Amino acid sequence: MSKKLFLLDAMALIYRAYYALIRSPRITSKGKNTNAQFGFTNTLYDLINKEKPTHLAVCFDTHAPTERHTDFSEYKANRQEAPEDLLESIPDIQRIIKGFNIPCVELDGYEADDVIGTLAWQAADAGYEVYMVTPDKDYGQLLIHPNVFIYKPPYMGNKEEILDAQKVCDKWGISRVQQVVDILGLMGDAVDNIPGIAGVGEKTAAKLLKEYDTLENVLANAASIKGSLGEKIRNGIEAATISKKLATIITDVPVQFHEEDFKLKEWNRPELEESFTELEFKSLGKRILGDSFNAFQTAPQGVQTDLFGNVVDTLQNTVKKAPAAAAEDDSEVTGLSADKNIHNTPHQYELVETDEQIIGLVKQLLSEPEICFDTETNNLDANDCELVGMSFSCKPGVAYYIPCPASQDRTKAILQLLSPLFNKTDVLWIGQNVKYDMLVLKWYNVELKGNIYDTMLAHYVVEPEGRRSMDLLSAQYLQYEPVHIEELIGKKGKSQGNMRDVPVEKVKEYAAEDADITLQLKHALHPQLKLKAVDDVFSKVENPLVKVLTDMEFEGVRVDINFLQEYSRELEKDAAACESRVYEQAGVKFNLASPKQLGEVLFEKLQLDPKAKKTKTGQYATGEDVLMKLSNNNPIVEDILTFRELTKLKSTYVDALPQMINRKTGRVHTSYAQAVAVTGRLSSNNPNLQNIPIRTDRGREIRKAFVPRDAEHLLISADYSQIELRIVAAISGDPNMCEAFKLGKDIHTATAAKVYGIAEEEVTKEQRYKAKSVNFGIIYGQGAFGLADNLGISRTEAKTIIDNYKKEFSGINKYMDDMINFAKEHGYVQTLMGRKRWLKDINSANFTVRGFAERNAINSPIQGTAADMIKMAMIRIHEAMKKENLRSRMILQVHDELVFDVHQSELDTLKPLILENMKIALPLPNEVPVEAELGSGINWLEAH
Numbered sequence: 014m015s016k017k018l019f020l021l022d023a024m025a026l027i028y029r030a031y032y033a034l035i036r037s038p039r040i041t042s043k044g045k046n047t048n049a050q051f052g053f054t055n056t057l058y059d060l061i062n063k064e065k066p067t068h069l070a071v072c073f074d075t076h077a078p079t080e081r082h083t084d085f086s087e088y089k090a091n092r093q094e095a096p097e098d099l100l101e102s103i104p105d106i107q108r109i110i111k112g113f114n115i116p117c118v119e120l121d122g123y124e125a126d127d128v129i130g131t132l133a134w135q136a137a138d139a140g141y142e143v144y145m146v147t148p149d150k151d152y153g154q155l156l157i158h159p160n161v162f163i164y165k166p167p168y169m170g171n172k173e174e175i176l177d178a179q180k181v182c183d184k185w186g187i188s189r190v191q192q193v194v195d196i197l198g199l200m201g202d203a204v205d206n207i208p209g210i211a212g213v214g215e216k217t218a219a220k221l222l223k224e225y226d227t228l229e230n231v232l233a234n235a236a237s238i239k240g241s242l243g244e245k246i247r248n249g250i251e252a253a254t255i256s257k258k259l260a261t262i263i264t265d266v267p268v269q270f271h272e273e274d275f276k277l278k279e280w281n282r283p284e285l286e287e288s289f290t291e292l293e294f295k296s297l298g299k300r301i302l303g304d305s306f307n308a309f310q311t312a313p314q315g316v317q318t319d320l321f322g323n324v325v326d327t328l329q330n331t332v333k334k335a336p337a338a339a340a341e342d343d344s345e346v347t348g349l350s351a352d353k354n355i356h357n358t359p360h361q362y363e364l365v366e367t368d369e370q371i372i373g374l375v376k377q378l379l380s381e382p383e384i385c386f387d388t389e390t391n392n393l394d395a396n397d398c399e400l401v402g403m404s405f406s407c408k409p410g411v412a413y414y415i416p417c418p419a420s421q422d423r424t425k426a427i428l429q430l431l432s433p434l435f436n437k438t439d440v441l442w443i444g445q446n447v448k449y450d451m452l453v454l455k456w457y458n459v460e461l462k463g464n465i466y467d468t469m470l471a472h473y474v475v476e477p478e479g480r481r482s483m484d485l486l487s488a489q490y491l492q493y494e495p496v497h498i499e500e501l502i503g504k505k506g507k508s509q510g511n512m513r514d515v516p517v518e519k520v521k522e523y524a525a526e527d528a529d530i531t532l533q534l535k536h537a538l539h540p541q542l543k544l545k546a547v548d549d550v551f552s553k554v555e556n557p558l559v560k561v562l563t564d565m566e567f568e569g570v571r572v573d574i575n576f577l578q579e580y581s582r583e584l585e586k587d588a589a590a591c592e593s594r595v596y597e598q599a600g601v602k603f604n605l606a607s608p609k610q611l612g613e614v615l616f617e618k619l620q621l622d623p624k625a626k627k628t629k630t631g632q633y634a635t636g637e638d639v640l641m642k643l644s645n646n647n648p649i650v651e652d653i654l655t656f657r658e659l660t661k662l663k664s665t666y667v668d669a670l671p672q673m674i675n676r677k678t679g680r681v682h683t684s685y686a687q688a689v690a691v692t693g694r695l696s697s698n699n700p701n702l703q704n705i706p707i708r709t710d711r712g713r714e715i716r717k718a719f720v721p722r723d724a725e726h727l728l729i730s731a732d733y734s735q736i737e738l739r740i741v742a743a744i745s746g747d748p749n750m751c752e753a754f755k756l757g758k759d760i761h762t763a764t765a766a767k768v769y770g771i772a773e774e775e776v777t778k779e780q781r782y783k784a785k786s787v788n789f790g791i792i793y794g795q796g797a798f799g800l801a802d803n804l805g806i807s808r809t810e811a812k813t814i815i816d817n818y819k820k821e822f823s824g825i826n827k828y829m830d831d832m833i834n835f836a837k838e839h840g841y842v843q844t845l846m847g848r849k850r851w852l853k854d855i856n857s858a859n860f861t862v863r864g865f866a867e868r869n870a871i872n873s874p875i876q877g878t879a880a881d882m883i884k885m886a887m888i889r890i891h892e893a894m895k896k897e898n899l900r901s902r903m904i905l906q907v908h909d910e911l912v913f914d915v916h917q918s919e920l921d922t923l924k925p926l927i928l929e930n931m932k933i934a935l936p937l938p939n940e941v942p943v944e945a946e947l948g949s950g951i952n953w954l955e956a957h
Contacts, residue, residue: 018068018136018275019060019164020129022147023117027053027106029148029168031099035865038098040478041293042489044853049102050292054109056166058301060146061113061277064164068141068275071110072128073119094858105292112284116274120266127263130155135270137161144175151202153181154193154262186219195228198257207256210249217242228257353493355526358410362525364517365415371430374405374413378434381407385443385532386461388450389524391511394699395452396566396675396682400424401512402520403431404528409536412525416517428459438462445469445483445531448687451563468531470555471538473688474547477850481688487530490537495530496523550848554884555687561891561903562685562695568902568914569680573720573952574671580714584663591656598649605656608635621646658711666705666715673700680722685906692873693848693880695906702907716954719905719912726901726914727949730956731927733883733909734944735760740878741792743937744845747824754941761785767821768814787818792825792875794868829871836870844877845935846885878935882943883909886934893926905953912953920949 030052039047060066110117118128126149133143137160144164145152152163156178163176178190185196199218201209213221225231231238232253235246246253286306289298298306365374378384385406392398399421406412415431417424428435435454440463444450447467454460472481487493501515501523512520542548596602599619603610612633616625621643625633637654644650673681683697690696697703706712721728738760742750753763758773765784766773776784786803787795795803801811819826836842836855843849850873854866883906890911891903901919905912911931915923924947931945950956 016068016141017064017066018070018133018141018143018270019064019066020132020143020145021057021060021069021071022125022129022145022149022152023053023071023073023106024125025147025149026056026166027099027102028095030056031096031102032861033168035862042479042485045101045292046098047102047105047292047294049099050105050109051294051297053102053106054294054297054301056146057110057113057115058297060164060166064144066144067277068136068272069277070116070118070132070275072125072132073107073117074125075119075121075123096854096857096859096862098854098862099859105288109285109288112281112288114278114281118268120268123263123266126151127266128268130262130264131266131268132270133161134158134264136275139270139272150184151193151197151260151262153185153190154260155264156181156190186216187222192222192227194257194261195222195231197260198228198253199231201252201256202260207259208252209256210245210253212245213242213249228253353491355496355522358493360526360529361411362522362529363413364521365413368426368430371415371427374415375431375434378405378407379437381440383407383441383443383466383532383535384434385412385528385535386447386450387444387524387527387531388453389512389520390453391513395449395684396456396569397677398453400453400457402517402524404524406525406528406532409533410529412529414521414525416520419513425457428454428457432459435459436462440464441466443468443532443535445486445527445534446688448559448563448566451559452566455563455567465556465559466535467556467559468534468538469688470559471535471542471551474551474555474848475538475541475545477691477693477848483527483531483534486534486538491530491533493530493533495526498523545849547847547849550693550844550846550881554693554846554848554881554888557888558687558884561887562687564891565903565906566682566684568904569675569678569682570904570912570914571679571720571722572670572674572681573718574674577667577671577718580718581663581667584659584667584711588656588659588663591652591659594652595649595656598647598652605653606660608632611635611653615643615650619647619649621650658709662706662711662715667718670700670715670718683905690880691850692876693844693884694876694908695880695884697907702905705907713954716957717952719953720951721914725918726916727920727951728953728956729913729915729920729923729927729947729949730953731911731913731931731945731947732957733879733931734946736879736882736909736943737792737875738788739937739941739943740875740882741825741828743939743941744874744878745824745828746939747822747828749822750825751939751941757942761788764788764818764822768817770817783814787814791815791818792829793872794864832870832874833867836866842870842874844874844881845938846878846881848877848881850874850877879909882935883911883931886931887911889930889934890927893930894923897922897926899923910957912956915949924949 027049031049033052034048039051041047057071061069107117118132119125120128126147129145129147129152133145133155137143137158141160143158143161145155145161146164146166148165148168153176155161156163156176159178163181165174165176167173176184181190181193182188185193187193187196196215196218197207197209199210199213199221200215201207201213221231222228225234231246232250235243235250237243238246282302285302286298288294289302289306365371387404389401389403390398391401399419400417402414402416404412404414415427417427434440442461442463443466445467446469447465451461451465468483468486469481472479472486484495484497487495501512501519542551592605595605599614601614601618603614605611609632612625612627612635615621615635616633625639627633637657640650640654644654670681675682681700683702684699686696686698705715707716719728738750739754741747742754749763749767750760753760759781761781761784762773762776764787765771765776765780768784768787769776769780783804783806786800790800790803797808797812797815800806800815801808804811832842833855836852840853840855841849841851850869852866852870854862855870857863857866887903887906894901894903899916899919899922901913901915901923903911904914911927913923913927928945928947932943935943937943948956
């Protein structure tokens with residue numbers, strides 16, 4: 014077996030891990046960001062597991078100045094401050110490395126790449142294969158030694174990459190790796206503030222080295238190099254000389270490669286267990302240490318999905334602790350240590366089975382003002398499951414479990430005995446994601462008549478960015494570790510059972526504990542609502558919405574299968590025609606679904622863009638943004654974009670929707686998640702209706718598939734009109750924008766008139782389009798560069814438009830500044846209803862991290878207020894429809910739109926009811942009017 018040494022560039026990997034999750038950070042229950050710790054540990058473990066090194070070390074930079082700082086005081090001077098969360102991760106990472114029994118190597122006065130370079134050459138001379146683990150391009154100079162390689166770990170979906178000397182030369186366009194320092198001397202390195210020669214880039218540097226071989230020869234021949242390039246070189250001789258020295262990795266650092274010190278040894282399991290528990294690495298801990306790793310386990314977390322439930326890479330909150338055959342997904346789920354559990358905590362959990370016992374329990378519970386309630390079922394789908402049992406708790410440590418047998422007749426008889434309790438109006442029903450339990454009961458014609466209190470939603474408004482499974486909340490607030498579902502039904506997989514398979518005594522302990530713990534969570538969380546001043550958004554928005562969503566999910570929506578089948582054939586035919594045209598124009602047949610092959614055809618064979626960029630994997634970028642910019646250059650690009658759209662529509666929506674139809678109802682029942690989006694927006698799953706395309710004609714056609722329940726019904730679509738801009742005007746108080754809305758003007762035309770200094774009737778279609786882009790873009794942090802790119806105009810014109818906008822709508826600019834300043838002072842921003850968004854990075858010294866928080870400070874009150882408004886409208890409309898005892902039903906909510914399945918006899922009653930309640934749901938300040946538009950039709954598209 015060959016001896017393989019891996020040397021890790023710690024800080025390069027830590028930075029990369031931290032920024033990989035910057036938009037969806039991993040936050041522990043104690044508010045700690047663990048992006049870097051998680052990413053680095055994953056990389057380290059995967060490398061050990063996959064590459065099987067015999068020896069390994071991790072090399073760190075130190076804070077002490079180096080010779081490079083002495084030579085050039087501006088060395089690395091332009092680097093922004095590291096994010097505070099990243100700096101705080103370093104001790105944790107060093108502790109994890111120690112747990113793996115791997116040495117950390119650092120030396121004052123030298124950088125990590127100097128230490129790695131020295132050790133790499135020493136080990137290579139001793140017969141080792143040496144892999145320097147880093148994404149840093151400078152390391153190419155060290156590949157002079159034939160046994161030394163660069164190992165770039167997998168990143169953002171790309172595979173690992175191993176570079177030898179030839180590959181480095183090919184990347185740089187040079188003939189030998191010694192020229193890496195020469196090319197860096199000529200072009201500089203902005204990351205390290207190495208100046209290079211002003212105006213000389215990578216391609217020019219490579220061209221010069223091809224002719225003159227070394228930097229010294231280039232400089233020696235500077236006098237004979239003609240034109241502006243020669244002048245640049247002559248002016249940059251001193252800068253180039255120092256730049257080459259700065260870029261040269263030192264290989265005689267006073268460190269020594271001792272074989273035994275770097276040899277992989279047995280891990281220090283207690284150290285790793287303690288680290289992983291503290292950092293809440295539940296799944297990662299089990300993956301590394303095995304099932305014996307006993308950190309606190311949480312219930313399954315819900316994950317962000319596409320239209321049809323496929324997992325995407327955005328972290329999401331729990332939907333429901335698994336009552337049946339589904340367990341947690343493979344994504345990392347937060348874990349937390351807890352001292353108490355069912356074995357060491359006194360409790361009284363009673364099994365209630367006979368009619369006499371149930372009647373006695375009902376009599377006892379009827380006098381209680383608050384009852385915690387939970388269901389156990391045989392399936393995660395609340396619209397397609399059977400009750401296995403119900404648990405009740407009114408006092409901490411005391412709970413009752415009523416099993417429901419497979420016989421549905423017996424279950425219905427049990428529910429009948431419980432009806433006096435369920436029909437009681439002066440009781441508060443407490444639950445964790447109680448919508449699930451209410452929906453299960455609704456299929457048995459049972460409704461909780463009293464008020465409800467959802468602990469998941471209480472935690473959501475208190476900590477909108479936290480995770481909120483019952484198990485995690487139990488550990489965080491009660492220091493208690495509940496029984497895990499896997500202990501009853503086994504691990505996820507084909508062999509996993511469901512609650513029907515588990516002895517009733519075991520289910521009793523598990524289910525009763527759920528009710529008991531949820532009751533205790535209510536007592537722990539409720540004071541937090543007042544403490545954080547979010548009780549209004551809980552009691553007036555989130556909590557009352559649960560019953561609305563329960564009814565909507567129960568109703569579902571009818572889908573026209575015949576239309577979808579016909580549309581599928583049409584899309585297939587059109588896609589095939591596009592594909593044929595692409596091959597004909599390309600003059601070659603290739604795999605159109607392969608980005609690699611497509612890039613080669615477009616940018617090498619057809620030469621569509623001489624400046625085409627390659628991704629980190631070495632293939633050309635062929636994303637939609639790239640192709641859109643080329644769509645006017647060649648008709649082949651338009652055909653490629655059309656082919657992609659058609660095939661995506663067919664596979665993701667048209668062919669998949671029929672598979673989502675409920676076997677009992679013949680309808681599609683989406684599941685709405687309240688406790689996911691930090692802004693307060695609802696999201697939906699199975700299917701995800703938020704993702705149904707609306708921007709293209711072909712995408713909009715899919716809405717034709719959503720139809721009324723029968724010929725006596727029509728669909729009504731009610732949509733808020735430009736609600737986010739109205740909210741911007743209202744909360745900023747900008748006089749010009751407020752006036753435009755009060756006068757009922759077209760806001761984009763009014764904006765264009767102000768920006769261009771012309772009368773509204775003179776505004777062209779193009780000017781209105783540009784103003785619309787500014788209206789929506791500026792509040793989300795879009796600058797001149799983004800606007801220019803979006804509109805295809807020069808940056809100068811974009812800057813002029815934005816400057817004029819800020820001048821004419823100065824109130825909006827003031828609002829943006831005010832929100833950032835408020836967040837810096839208070840640590841949060843809030844909506845009109847008091848929904849808070851906590852921004853812990855708002856005062857970060859790192860401008861990238863701080864900038865992200867500042868953008869959230871500006872747009873969260875806007876998006877959040879819009880979310881609050883439509884939720885409050887839904888509550889009002891739902892109550893009004895019930896009061897009128899209408900047969901019509903509210904069935905869908907998508908962004909700012911509500912859809913109703915309406916009996917035609919009720920159209921005249923329902924239309925004004927909907928519009929009025931949408932308009933008055935949440936009055937805006939500064940007398941800015943709220944408007945909604947309404948349409949009806951035989952399908953969703955016609956109604957919209």
